[in-house]
Amino acid sequence: MDSVRSPEWPAAAAGGPAANSAPTRYAAPVTPGPPAGRPVPPPPPYRPPRVAVRTVGPVAGPRAPVPVKILIAGGFGVGKTTTVGAISEIAPLTTEAEMTSAGIGVDDPGADSDKTTTTVAMDFGCVTIDRSLKLYLFGTPGQARFGFMWDDLARGALGALVVVDSDRLDDCYPAIDFFERAGLPFAVGVNAFDGRLALDLPSIRWALAIGEHVPLVQFDARDRLSVRDALLVVLDRALDRATREKGA
Numbered sequence: 295m296d297s298v299r300s301p302e303w304p305a306a307a308a309g310g311p312a313a314n315s316a317p318t319r320y321a322a323p324v325t326p327g328p329p330a331g332r333p334v335p336p337p338p339p340y341r342p343p344r345v346a347v348r349t350v351g352p353v354a355g356p357r358a359p360v361p362v363k364i365l366i367a368g369g370f371g372v373g374k375t376t377t378v379g380a381i382s383e384i385a386p387l388t389t390e391a392e393m394t395s396a397g398i399g400v401d402d403p404g405a406d407s408d409k410t411t412t413t414v415a416m417d418f419g420c421v422t423i424d425r426s427l428k429l430y431l432f433g434t435p436g437q438a439r440f441g442f443m444w445d446d447l448a449r450g451a452l453g454a455l456v457v458v459d460s461d462r463l464d465d466c467y468p469a470i471d472f473f474e475r476a477g478l479p480f481a482v483g484v485n486a487f488d489g490r491l492a493l494d495l496p497s498i499r500w501a502l503a504i505g506e507h508v509p510l511v512q513f514d515a516r517d518r519l520s521v522r523d524a525l526l527v528v529l530d531r532a533l534d535r536a537t538r539e540k541g542a
C-alpha cells in the first residue's frame with residue numbers, strides 16, 4: 295500500500311490553493327473603481343427622509359373657572375366651621391382642637407351650645423358656583439386673640455361673610471371692625487340657630503351699627519343652599535363695590 299486517502303476529500307481544491315484562500319472566499323465582490331488618476335468625489339451628505347408632520351392648532355376648550363377667595367369670619371361658636379363644611383364640595387380642611395377647662399370663662403359658645411372643639415388656625419373648603427366661578431372659602435378662628443392671623447388670611451380675598459349669632463351680637467364686633475378698617479367688602483349673615491333669631495334684622499343692623507350699604511341676611515349655617523345664597527350676597531356686594539370704584 296502506497297498511501298491512505300479518504301475517498302470524499304478531493305485531493306486539491308479546484309483552481310489550486312489560491313482559489314481556496316480566505317480573501318477569495320470571504321471578500322466582497324469586486325466592483326470596478328473610478329478610473330485611475332481622477333479625484334474621488336465625497337459621498338453626498340445624509341438627508342433624513344421627509345415625513346409629513348401634522349401640526350395641531352390651539353384648541354378652544356372650556357375655560358377654567360375664575361378662583362375667588364372669600365373669608366368666613368365672625369365670633370366664637372357662631373357657625374363658621376359649620377358654614378364651610380355645609381357647602382364645600384371637597385372634604386373641608388379643619389383645624390379643630392378640643393376645648394379644655396382653660397377656656398372656661400374665656401371662650402363662651404353660648405348657654406345651649408354643645409360645642410366641644412374650636413378652630414385654632416383656619417377652615418378651608420371650596421365650591422364651584424358655575425362654570426365661570428369657583429369660591430375658595432377660608433374660615434377664620436373666631437376669638438379676637440387670633441386676630442393676628444386675620445391679616446394673612448385676608449390677603450387676596452375678594453370679600454367676607456361675617457357670621458353672627460343673634461344671641462351674642464357682641465362677639466362679632468372685632469370681625470366687623472376688622473373688615474371696615476381693612477376696606478374689604480363684607481356682608482353679615484345672621485345664623486338662625488334652630489330657625490329663630492333673638493332680634494329682628496333691623497334691630498340687629500342697629501345694634502351692629504353697620505351702614506345701609508352692608509348687606510344683612512338671615513341664613514342657616516347647616517344648609518347648603520342657604521349658605522350659597524349668603525355667599526352670593528357677598529359676591530354681589532364685592533361686585534357692586536368694584537363697579538363703583540371703577541366708575542369713580
Ligand SMILES: Nc1nc2c(ncn2[C@@H]2O[C@H](COP(=O)(O)OP(=O)(O)O)[C@@H](O)[C@H]2O)c(=O)[nH]1
Binds near residue numbers: 369408413487
Ligand atoms: N342648632 C344649630 N346649631 C348650630 C348651627 N350652626 C352651628 N351650630 C352648632 O354650633 C356649634 C358651633 O359651630 P361652629 O361651626 O363650630 O362655630 P365656629 O366656632 O364659628 O366655627 C357647633 O356645635 C355646631 O354644630 C345652627 O344653625 N343651628
Ligand SMILES: [Mg+2]
Binds near residue numbers: 374375376433435
Ligand atoms: Mg370654627
